[in-house]
Amino acid sequence: MVKTYRHESLLGFFKGMSFPIVSIAVVNSVLFGVYSNTLLALTATSHQQRRAQPPSYMHIFVAGCTSGFLQAYCLAPFDLIKVRLQNQTEPRAKPGSPQPRYRGPVHCAASIFQEEGPRGLFRGAWALTLRDTPTVGIYFITYECLCRQSTPEGQNPSSATVLVAGGFAGITSWVAATPLDVIKARMQMAGLKQRAYQGVLDCIVSSARQEGLGVFFRGLTINSARAFPVNAVTFLSYEYLLRLWG
Numbered sequence: 001m002v003k004t005y006r007h008e009s010l011l012g013f014f015k016g017m018s019f020p021i022v023s024i025a026v027v028n029s030v031l032f033g034v035y036s037n038t039l040l041a042l043t044a045t046s047h048q049q050r051r052a053q054p055p056s057y058m059h060i061f062v063a064g065c066t067s068g069f070l071q072a073y074c075l076a077p078f079d080l081i082k083v084r085l086q087n088q089t090e091p092r093a094k095p096g097s098p099q100p101r102y103r104g105p106v107h108c109a110a111s112i113f114q115e116e117g118p119r120g121l122f123r124g125a126w127a128l129t130l131r132d133t134p135t136v137g138i139y140f141i142t143y144e145c146l147c148r149q150s151t152p153e154g155q156n157p158s159s160a161t162v163l164v165a166g167g168f169a170g171i172t173s174w175v176a177a178t179p180l181d182v183i184k185a186r187m188q189m190a191g192l193k194q195r196a197y198q199g200v201l202d203c204i205v206s207s208a209r210q211e212g213l214g215v216f217f218r219g220l221t222i223n224s225a226r227a228f229p230v231n232a233v234t235f236l237s238y239e240y241l242l243r244l245w246g
């Protein structure tokens with residue numbers, strides 16, 4: 001954090017932000033929409049009915065994994081651009097300093113498209129899918145379990161319960177997701193700052209061989225620190241919007 005601030009000023013912390021802000025609405029819409037509609041297909045209960053007829057944890061896990069798998073492909077291009085921009089560490093425009101490779105998210109997308117073709121925008125998508133499919137299942141199971149433990153049967157959880165359950169769902173799912181999150185980011189940077197890999201398995205094996213197993217938990221602390229507030233607010237919005245419109 002100190003180096004980023006000194007090297008790139010406060011703006012360094014908001015690099016690559018415009019795309020995630022635009023994309024997170026679409027990705028969350030797919031994430032929560034597929035989850036809720038898969039539960040509707042599995043249990044024939046709407047969101048409101050599920051408080052009185054709670055789905056089984058198996059159904060919640062299946063719906064979460066389905067949602068994680070489908071939202072990964074919506075997320076992949078936006079996530080790639082975010083990682084590429086966040087890994088540009090050239091100092092802010094100082095005379096004589098080397099210019100960063102990408103001038104911004106649109107230039108980044110156009111450069112990847114020109115240099116690597118449309119498939120280039122899905123670099124790291126497999127690792128992202130492997131990361132998100134099981135961990136979104138864990139995400140929703142954790143949320144539902146904590147809500148049920150703190151809410152009388154048949155009632156809606158309170159705002160405090162939703163915030164705490166959502167926050168811990170975020171942390172739990174990111175703890176499970178961080179190893180593959182590291183691999184995903186390396187696959188997305190392959191060929192630029194990272195050596196090119198022969199695939200996800202090659203990236204996992206060579207990273208473990210060269211840097212030890214600790215490499216798979218790089219970023220866990222920062223991921224967890226941001227995961228609580230982000231997902232607490234996400235679930236509160238989800239619950240209240242559905243109560244308003246559901």
Ligand SMILES: C[N+](C)(C)CCCC[C@H](N)C(=O)O
Pocket residue numbers: 131132135136139170173174177227230231234
């Ligand atoms: C499944 N995985 C842990 C990767 C993400 C689940 C939480 C996603 C949330 N939008 C966030 O940014 O934290």
